[in-house]
Amino acid sequence: MKQICDVLIVGAGPAGLCAASIFANTDVQVIVLERDPFLGGQLLKQTHMFFGSKEQYAGTRGFEIGTLLKEPILQAKNIRIFTNTVAAGFYPEDGFLLAIENDQELHRIYFKKILLATGASEKALSFENNDLPGIFGAGAVQTLMNMYGVAPGKEVIMVGSGNIGLIVSYQLMQAGISVKCIVEAAPVIGGYFVHAAKVRRLQIPIYTQTTVRKAFGTESLEGVELISLDAHWQEIAGSERYETCDTLCLAVGLSPLSELLSHFQCETQYVPELGGSVALRNQRMQCTHKDVFIAGDVAGIEEASSAMLEGMIAGVSIAEDLGIATPSHKSIKEESTQFLQAMRSGPIGDKIRSGLRKVEDSHV
Amino acid sequence: MYKNTGYLSSQEYSSCMPDEERMNSGAVAIIECPEHIPCNPCQEACSRGAIQPFEKITDLPVIDFERCNGCGNCIAVCPGLAIYVLQKEYEPGFSLIKIPYEMLPIPQKGDRCDILSRDGSVIGQGLVERVQKYSFNLKGRVLWIKIPKELHREARNIRVVNE
Numbered sequence: 001m002k003q004i005c006d007v008l009i010v011g012a013g014p015a016g017l018c019a020a021s022i023f024a025n026t027d028v029q030v031i032v033l034e035r036d037p038f039l040g041g042q043l044l045k046q047t048h049m050f051f052g053s054k055e056q057y058a059g060t061r062g063f064e065i066g067t068l069l070k071e072p073i074l075q076a077k078n079i080r081i082f083t084n085t086v087a088a089g090f091y092p093e094d095g096f097l098l099a100i101e102n103d104q105e106l107h108r109i110y111f112k113k114i115l116l117a118t119g120a121s122e123k124a125l126s127f128e129n130n131d132l133p134g135i136f137g138a139g140a141v142q143t144l145m146n147m148y149g150v151a152p153g154k155e156v157i158m159v160g161s162g163n164i165g166l167i168v169s170y171q172l173m174q175a176g177i178s179v180k181c182i183v184e185a186a187p188v189i190g191g192y193f194v195h196a197a198k199v200r201r202l203q204i205p206i207y208t209q210t211t212v213r214k215a216f217g218t219e220s221l222e223g224v225e226l227i228s229l230d231a232h233w234q235e236i237a238g239s240e241r242y243e244t245c246d247t248l249c250l251a252v253g254l255s256p257l258s259e260l261l262s263h264f265q266c267e268t269q270y271v272p273e274l275g276g277s278v279a280l281r282n283q284r285m286q287c288t289h290k291d292v293f294i295a296g297d298v299a300g301i302e303e304a305s306s307a308m309l310e311g312m313i314a315g316v317s318i319a320e321d322l323g324i325a326t327p328s329h330k331s332i333k334e335e336s337t338q339f340l341q342a343m344r345s346g347p348i349g350d351k352i353r354s355g356l357r358k359v360e361d362s363h364v
Numbered sequence: 365m366y367k368n369t370g371y372l373s374s375q376e377y378s379s380c381m382p383d384e385e386r387m388n389s390g391a392v393a394i395i396e397c398p399e400h401i402p403c404n405p406c407q408e409a410c411s412r413g414a415i416q417p418f419e420k421i422t423d424l425p426v427i428d429f430e431r432c433n434g435c436g437n438c439i440a441v442c443p444g445l446a447i448y449v450l451q452k453e454y455e456p457g458f459s460l461i462k463i464p465y466e467m468l469p470i471p472q473k474g475d476r477c478d479i480l481s482r483d484g485s486v487i488g489q490g491l492v493e494r495v496q497k498y499s500f501n502l503k504g505r506v507l508w509i510k511i512p513k514e515l516h517r518e519a520r521n522i523r524v525v526n527e
Contacts, residue, residue, distance in 0.1 A: 049443035049501070051403035053421055059405040059441050061503065161370075174467055188367040193399050194444030196370035201521035202467075203484035206370045305402075339421075346400035346422030 001107050005031040005080070007318055008097060008111035010087045010260065013041020014304045015296025016117035017069040018311030022319055022329065024076035031109060032073070032081045033099055038147075039073065039081065040066030041119060043304060045142040047174070048167055052305045055339065062304065063146075069308075082107070087118075090263035113291050113318045116261060117311060120254035120275065120297035125159060128214040134221030138168045138251035145175050153247030157224060158182040159212055163191035165251030169199045172249075180245055183210040185229055192348075212248065213240065221246055256298045264289045273355030274300030280359050283337070284317035285310055293318055300355055306343060312336040371482040372396055374517070381450075381517070382429035391434025391451035391460070395425050397444060409441040436462045439506050440498040452516050459516035460493065465507045469524065471495060477522040479511055488515050490522060 007023060009016045012034035023030045038044055046062020057065045073079055085101040096108040122137040124130070136144075136152055138160070144150040156177060158169045161184035169179045182199065187209050189196045196206065207226070213235070214225040228239035255276035261268055266287040267280045278300050279287045286293050295314040296307035316333040319325040344352055365373050372380070380394050381387065393414070395406070400422040407415045407425060414431035415438065434449045439462060449462035471477065475492040494508035511519045 047503075049504075051401050051443050053402075053404050054408060058403060059443055059500065176468070189370055192401055192444065193366050193370070194397060194401070194446045196366075197372070197396065197482065198445050200370040200484055201480055201482060203480065203523075205484075208368060342421045343402040345420060346402070348400050348402070348422065 001105065003031060003080075003107050003109045004111075005029040005109065006112050006322060007031075008109055008114045009033070009117060010097075010114065011035075011041065011117035011119055011296070011298075012039040012070070012073075012081070012083075013117060013119050013296060013307065014043055014065070014069065015119075015307040015311035015314070016041070016115065017073055018308045019115050019117060019295055019315035019318070020073045020076075020079055021069070022312065022315030022332070024072050024079060026078060026324065028078060028319070028322065028324060030076075030079040031111070032079060033085045033087050034081065034083045035086050037083050039070040039083070042139070043069070045139070045146045046167075046304070047146055047171055050305060051303075052343070053339070055335075056305045056308060065304070087260060090260065092264070113293065113321060114264075115293045115295060115311075115314050115318065116298055117294070117296045117307075117314075118257040118260060118298045120256050120301055122250070123253040123255055125212070125250050125252050127212055129217070130215060132215050132217050132221045133219070134217065134246050135215060135248045136250065138164050138249050141247075141249050142168055142171065145171065145177075151175060151177055152249075153245075154178065155180055155245045156247040156249055157212070157243060157245045158249045158251060160184065160251035160253070161186075161189045161191055161196065161206055161208070162251060162253065163195055164254075165249075166191040166195035166199055168249060168251060169204055170195070170202070173199070173202050173204070179204045180243060182206045183212060183226060184208045185211045185233065187231065215248060216242075221248060224248055254297060254301045256301065258298055261287065261292070261294070261298075264292045266292055269359055271300070271355045271358050273351045274359070276301075278359055282361055283313075284320075285314035286317055290321075300352065300359075302352055303343075306340060309336045309340045309343075313340070366398065369483070372398070377482065378517070386429045387450070387452045390453075391449050391462075392429055393427060393432050393434060393436070393438055393447055393449050395427055395438075395447050397425055397446040400424060401444065403443060405441045405443065406438040406447060409437045411435070411437065434462070436496070436506055437498075439464050440496070440501045440504060448520065450516060452513065454510065457513055458510050459513045459519075461509050461511060461516075461519050462496075463507050463509065463521060464504055465522070466504045467524075470505060471507060471522070471524055476525050477509065478525055479509070479515060479519045480521040480523055481518045482520045484521075486523070487518055488512055489525075490519070492522075
């Protein structure tokens with residue numbers, strides 16, 4: 001079916017919903033595509049309270065933020081939402097984006113501006129038998145546990161001590177599932193100290209300079225072999241030990257879901273600090289193709305709070321280019337830009353600032 | 365050190381505590397937030413202005429122990445569960461800690477519990493004195509735990525004892 005809109009938003013996570021909110025109850029025709037059956041993206045799985053300031057819902061739990069963000073979008077008559085719908089590809093010669101709804105209905109969507117807020121996918125880890133049932137990405141564990149109320153197993157080993165590994169370990173314990181240990185290949189814990197402190201107080205050990213070498217099991221996972229690493233990330237022979245577990249949870253990082261960007265021939269660059277291939281963009285979140293904007297993890301792996309702010313900024317930038325920006329839009333953009341800079345200041349923002357320097361401004 | 369272990373060493377957490385004189389004179393909040401996380405709800409939650417205004421959102425919280433009365437509003441609002449209240453002189457031989465708690469089952473007044481240190485070791489037994497619920501954090505609780513006084517520096521969490 002042919003669909004026509006002014007603004008097409010791909011992804012209804014924190015970034016996409018915030019961008020859509022800029023257009024709620026205006027004359028701009030907006031279409032939002034979401035692959036999942038629900039709006040809210042990863043927010044829906046987040047049971048912990050968020051950091052930040054009051055304006056960014058600090059102290060509110062992630063799933064509650066998701067509810068707050070989606071309400072005004074659902075009520076806006078000028079915003080059409082397609083859930084269970086995949087953005088399959090952009091056809092430049094015809095100028096439409098092909099979307100597939102419920103695995104069967106095709107939509108050709110014509111638009112003036114597009115925002116890619118596609119988020120990220122989980123990285124995997126290669127080791128022997130890593131395809132045994134019982135080995136999950138941390139996001140899958142969160143989905144099963146926090147969205148569908150299904151326990152992934154009884155005894156979990158977590159791989160990775162970034163914020164996701166720490167938070168999901170804590171959530172597993174909250175669900176009454178035992179977390180045997182967290183292993184981390186690096187010499188230091190990757191995530192925030194406060195998240196690490198929460199799991200340590202719950203008696204979960206964190207083994208740094210340790211990784212998983214092999215998985216064992218016939219029908220499904222029964223145990224893993226762990227091994228210590230030296231300062232150069234090399235395995236230390238003789239340090240292998242066997243640990244039983246029925247679930248191994250991989251929380252080893254995220255990669256931006258940037259495939260659609262290439263359909264628009266937006267210039268991208270591999271930036272390790274941002275998690276992978278990301279688009280060159282200016283501070284308006286506009287890519288090298290002037291009709292394409294990005295926000296959230298697709299622009300660089302960061303936090304939901306920064307995704308919301310980038311979504312606001314990208315939304316206002318699009319409003320400007322459509323010639324419908326109001327003074328209140330301008331102040332939203334200024335405030336969001338200031339908040340974003342403030343959030344990224346300080347030592348914790350070093351990595352993201354260094355990554356952004358490689359892809360921002362001078363290129364676009 | 366805490367970046368390797370995930371918990372504060374006795375030297376590190378001692379630097380978050382007030383001096384002995386203040387510790388002996390009533391309940392006081394202790395903030396264990398050593399990294400510059402962009403986060404400021406604790407400052408806004410403090411009705412006595414004991415948590416100093418932030419210049420930048422990434423500032424570390426700084427508490428004026430003389431202004432703090434140990435009310436515990438900051439405990440329930442802190443997303444990092446990084447704040448607790450210590451009342452060293454509670455009853456003869458006992459101290460009180462007020463800690464954030466998000467596990468099930470929700471403890472009840474009168475429950476016995478194991479007392480855990482920052483690294484999760486069981487260091488003694490305590491008693492749940494009170495269970496507080498805040499309107500702005502309906503899922504979490506603040507537990508008041510009576511603990512043997514000699515554990516007042518180490519006690520930081522509890523585990524409900526299965527009868």
